[in-house]
Amino acid sequence: MIPVKVTLVLSVEEDLFLQLRCHLFFDFIAQQMGLKPMPQSGMNGSIIYELDRFENAGLKKSLKIVEKAKSELDKIKPVSWADMIAVSGAEAVSVCGGPIIPVQLGRMDSMVPDPEGKLPLETLDAPGLKQCFLRKGFCTQELVALSGAHTLGGKGFGSPTVFDNSYYKILLEKPWLSSAGMSSMIGLPSDHALAEDDECLRWITIYANDQKRFFEDFKNAYVKLVNSGARWKSV
Numbered sequence: 001m002i003p004v005k006v007t008l009v010l011s012v013e014e015d016l017f018l019q020l021r022c023h024l025f026f027d028f029i030a031q032q033m034g035l036k037p038m039p040q041s042g043m044n045g046s047i048i049y050e051l052d053r054f055e056n057a058g059l060k061k062s063l064k065i066v067e068k069a070k071s072e073l074d075k076i077k078p079v080s081w082a083d084m085i086a087v088s089g090a091e092a093v094s095v096c097g098g099p100i101i102p103v104q105l106g107r108m109d110s111m112v113p114d115p116e117g118k119l120p121l122e123t124l125d126a127p128g129l130k131q132c133f134l135r136k137g138f139c140t141q142e143l144v145a146l147s148g149a150h151t152l153g154g155k156g157f158g159s160p161t162v163f164d165n166s167y168y169k170i171l172l173e174k175p176w177l178s179s180a181g182m183s184s185m186i187g188l189p190s191d192h193a194l195a196e197d198d199e200c201l202r203w204i205t206i207y208a209n210d211q212k213r214f215f216e217d218f219k220n221a222y223v224k225l226v227n228s229g230a231r232w233k234s235v
């Protein structure tokens, strides 16, 4: 039942409205047969159904901004949530001084939330983080490169709005071990965990000493991330 559904959706899908109608039709048939539509995971825009999950609490505000841009674009040509989010992340990185990341368009959105429990917990240790990323096809180098995105935001890795390699420079200093006031507020437990692992530490040192290399590896890992698990519109 499910493979048939996927093939048909891909072959007849011309635009997002038709895609939506096909999904609803096949989901209806599946429902009549007592089957649930199969949730998928990956870059599929399912976040819009998952905003009440505790791990997404901080995303509502940012998604409102993306929604506003999406509704403007939709007036000209409908765009998927998955494409919007992939492009917004890349744009945020380059606006903040990071690499320019080319993002391919054409992802299709999911109509259902992804299964729960797929995200890495911030309390995981380095082996746990590595395993979680490996399950999705990402190696240790990619884990360390992507974690460099934490240079943005208010976790104490340099300026919150500058994308640079200060994340790695500060990880090497391990300020959270110091007894001085605010230092313990720097970074998440998962950031600290990376700095305790020999394999991760090798990449941290490389990126701390070579911002160009960080930008290049981040760009490649980001492209892989936003293509991972995506279903593409047929052209």
Ligand code: HEM
Binding pocket: 058, 120, 121, 122, 123, 129, 146, 147, 149, 150, 152, 153, 154, 155, 188, 190
């Ligand atoms: C390695 C596993 C990861 C864990 C456990 C994790 C966890 C978190 C958590 C809990 C926060 C909220 C921090 C707070 O303000 O309290 C956060 C923020 C953030 N994460 Fe991650 N994250 C991970 C990987 C990533 C990746 C791969 C990216 C992007 C490529 C990313 C991008 C961000 C950004 C940009 C913020 C800052 C948001 C802000 O402060 O405005 N993270 N992360």
